[in-house]
Amino acid sequence: MSANLLRRGLYKTVTASSAYSSSAEGTVDPLVQRLLHGLYAGRRASLAESITLVETSHPKKKFLARQLLTNILQNAQISEYLRGYRALSFRIGLSGPPGAGKSTFIEAFGKFLTGKGMKVAVLTVDPSSVRTGGSLLGDKTRMPELSRDMSAYIRPSPSRGHLGGVTRSTNEAIVLCEAAGYDIVIVETIGVGQSEFSVVDMVDLFTLVIPPGGGDELQGLKKGIMEMSDLVIVNKSDGDMISAAQRIQYEYISAFKYIPQKTKVWKPPVKRISSVTGDGIPELWDVMKDYQLKMQESGELIKRRRLQRCAWLWTYLKENLITTFVEFPDIKKNLKKVEKEVMNGILSPGDAADMLLQQYLEKIKPS
Amino acid sequence: MSANLLRRGLYKTVTASSAYSSSAEGTVDPLVQRLLHGLYAGRRASLAESITLVETSHPKKKFLARQLLTNILQNAQISEYLRGYRALSFRIGLSGPPGAGKSTFIEAFGKFLTGKGMKVAVLTVDPSSVRTGGSLLGDKTRMPELSRDMSAYIRPSPSRGHLGGVTRSTNEAIVLCEAAGYDIVIVETIGVGQSEFSVVDMVDLFTLVIPPGGGDELQGLKKGIMEMSDLVIVNKSDGDMISAAQRIQYEYISAFKYIPQKTKVWKPPVKRISSVTGDGIPELWDVMKDYQLKMQESGELIKRRRLQRCAWLWTYLKENLITTFVEFPDIKKNLKKVEKEVMNGILSPGDAADMLLQQYLEKIKPS
The missing domain is CATH 3.40.50.300 (P-loop containing nucleotide triphosphate hydrolases)
Known part of the structure; x- marks a missing residue:
């Protein structure tokens, strides 16, 4: 990868960060700034706090965790590049x-x-x-x-x-x-x-x-x-x-x-x-x-890490797809009822899944 | 469960079957009819053919598999009711x-x-x-x-x-x-x-x-x-x-x-x-x-089977959510490119997942 491509890459990362929340517009939250500072200073307390942050399921904190990670991955990319991809x-x-x-x-x-x-x-x-x-x-x-x-x-x-x-x-x-x-x-x-x-x-x-x-x-x-x-x-x-x-x-x-x-x-x-x-x-x-x-x-190590990043993407995708589905208002409202009908044998599991999925896909509108 | 509720249940199952394909309208495919007949006659060849059918990933055959299962689950429900829920x-x-x-x-x-x-x-x-x-x-x-x-x-x-x-x-x-x-x-x-x-x-x-x-x-x-x-x-x-x-x-x-x-x-x-x-x-x-x-x-057996049906529903939901996502035209087109950027470290896995998911949710229109 050339330095040029790397720069292009970094540019893209910033674009992507702003894509998931237009309100952020590249500004880094003070908490994230503090954690980044602490992490790069090698502070254990900052590391502990950062790990707790990425483990959260709270939406606002999740957003901050994402910001923290995007910055860290971005800097790691530069460091690795400067170290000759080590x-x-x-x-x-x-x-x-x-x-x-x-x-x-x-x-x-x-x-x-x-x-x-x-x-x-x-x-x-x-x-x-x-x-x-x-x-x-x-x-x-x-x-x-x-x-x-x-x-x-x-x-x-x-x-x-x-x-x-x-x-x-x-x-x-x-x-x-x-x-x-x-x-x-x-x-x-x-x-x-x-x-x-x-x-x-x-x-x-x-x-x-x-x-x-x-x-x-x-x-x-x-x-x-x-x-x-x-x-x-x-x-x-x-x-x-x-x-x-x-x-x-x-x-x-x-x-x-x-x-x-x-x-x-x-x-x-x-x-x-x-x-x-x-x-x-x-x-x-x-x-x-x-x-x-x-x-x-x-080059096997780089190859392996590349595939691992891809697997990581899929972990996110699967989790997010399910969470988005479950938390969608129409589904949230119906899910318990449909689950009950499936449990009672009134609806077959396959039909119920199809029905819910169709409801979901029909109701989703551009946000 | 009363006989009345059971009837209501059966009615609902039919509704659900027609919900997933309006073209079917409750008519049973000849292949499904033949398999049902063979299964209830206890024919091994029909059982083998039926299992092969439900294992398929072919869309048309999947539809037939669903029809077969809905009918079988429906009849099983009646039989179990007649046997006093045994x-x-x-x-x-x-x-x-x-x-x-x-x-x-x-x-x-x-x-x-x-x-x-x-x-x-x-x-x-x-x-x-x-x-x-x-x-x-x-x-x-x-x-x-x-x-x-x-x-x-x-x-x-x-x-x-x-x-x-x-x-x-x-x-x-x-x-x-x-x-x-x-x-x-x-x-x-x-x-x-x-x-x-x-x-x-x-x-x-x-x-x-x-x-x-x-x-x-x-x-x-x-x-x-x-x-x-x-x-x-x-x-x-x-x-x-x-x-x-x-x-x-x-x-x-x-x-x-x-x-x-x-x-x-x-x-x-x-x-x-x-x-x-x-x-x-x-x-x-x-x-x-x-x-x-x-x-x-x-009553523990019934309780356990109820929960198992619910777990079965979730297996379907998760699988279908992922399949629908992957096969959505805009995602299909972009996925390889995004995966490559993630592998190259240009995009963080989390940002990439968010981006793809947002694209997906924005593009889905009522079918």
Whole structure:
């Protein structure tokens, strides 16, 4: 992309911002200005406030959140351009079954990175809390040392009641962490389910953390996740567990032979580490850096991020289409009644959907 | 519901059918008439053809599929009313990790039921095949005996490329199997992920099948699924495995103490069976019948089915909203360009979504 095209791009962004609200006309709200200032100064309080802002569902605040994000994405684009299209941060996704020791790993790995002078942000995606309401463990309890580390920022994801919501704010939170100068953004998924599939669309490197032990069942269960993984970490490779860890390492190495590679430039390695002794963590970091370099140089990283931005667009589109529909006055008025008729078996679900949709499309007028 | 209300309901259904296409005006297409006739005669070929019809994405065929379903749902409503609101079939959902022996269980359980003079349909939901393309094993290979049984009908779910599609046609396939006189409809999920969450919204009884063995990890992994389960089956309880099966049975029984009950009238039991020897299968069936009776008499079954119809409506609404949007001429024309700008970082995903949505809402005119 030439500088000229970039300038054109920025111009377009401004046009787009004014398109969604003609009243704004490019003026930046004082709150947004304050947050931008705080973020670029690397203030944790501003980062926390910004993430809370993008998680809001309040219409006025949503507008401000959009303004904040548009500015940040715009500036990120310039920074990346000036850095020769090198990404501002390294986004690492972490997944794995409960008992794999993900928290202990993040604690050890995070401390290792901050010890090297890096700033580390940890975001948590926890869709399992949708049903039970609230995380199983507070993040501060899970990572006591890292949460006291001034170079680290730990933020649990809110459970907004449905996956879409959780997914949505995580994408934004990553961008905000980058703006606040965090070099490494770790996105951790808790629980099984769809969350891994969302997180893989947000990160540069998707990692599966597994414990030693765990039988064939576990391996079978993880087939879908292995296909998505760029790296497998066998955790708890210490003391009595070393030989079990080696065994599972070999199992995963041979399992990968039968799994199609995500990219030509990288064959997912399986590494053993100990979060307790720290063994293997420096080597693991070397592997990650090697991955980043290869993906960067081959253009694969840029390609992946491009597709991720597209997936992000679709998350928005789907959410907004449904929200706009539900909040449309005629639909809002009818919905409960139609739902009741469907529940009573008076209307078939398909007919009801067609009817509501037709009502909606007929009633919408140019605003 | 009184007979009067039912009549009113039927009248409304007809109104709704004519609402979605004024050309139809209540006349039933000859193909639909033929399929209805075949289904009510219990013809397998008609059932297969009907399921293929509801899986279509062709607009003209979609219209016929809708007509078929509206008629079937309408008649089901009358039949259920005449039977004193007893459901036409018993819908059983099956989930469990690979290696639990789900196929072998369905084979043994299905043969047991057909031996009792019942007609059994087996539907498979397999979202894992979305990525790899195609099921791991053909269903005929997985259940050789049952697939030759004339009282059984086995149908794999198509992988339409996204979960919504798979989910959608499964709901319809259940209703079609019921129309064709199948007393038991088994809906099996393959692979982990979101599929369990969809299937629980379609069945009367949600069952988790587990193998003996399987450590603590497995149990932790299944927490979300246990919350959804009405019954747990420990399979392979035979020969050397009996004591391991007993151990895991006790583990699950105690684990259920900490899980909130789905309904007041039922505490999920954990039963051991052997699909090879057939041990425990008659007792398992008694437990299932007991569940059905308790749920029926307490009104919980009707309540659950009511909510499921509502979930089904929402599946349709979401799908249709997105399809209508994507296929709208102005959007269709612009989408690729906007997607490209988002990928290039010229437009932020949020701004792009707002822009497209505004274009859409402004351009839609009464049709």
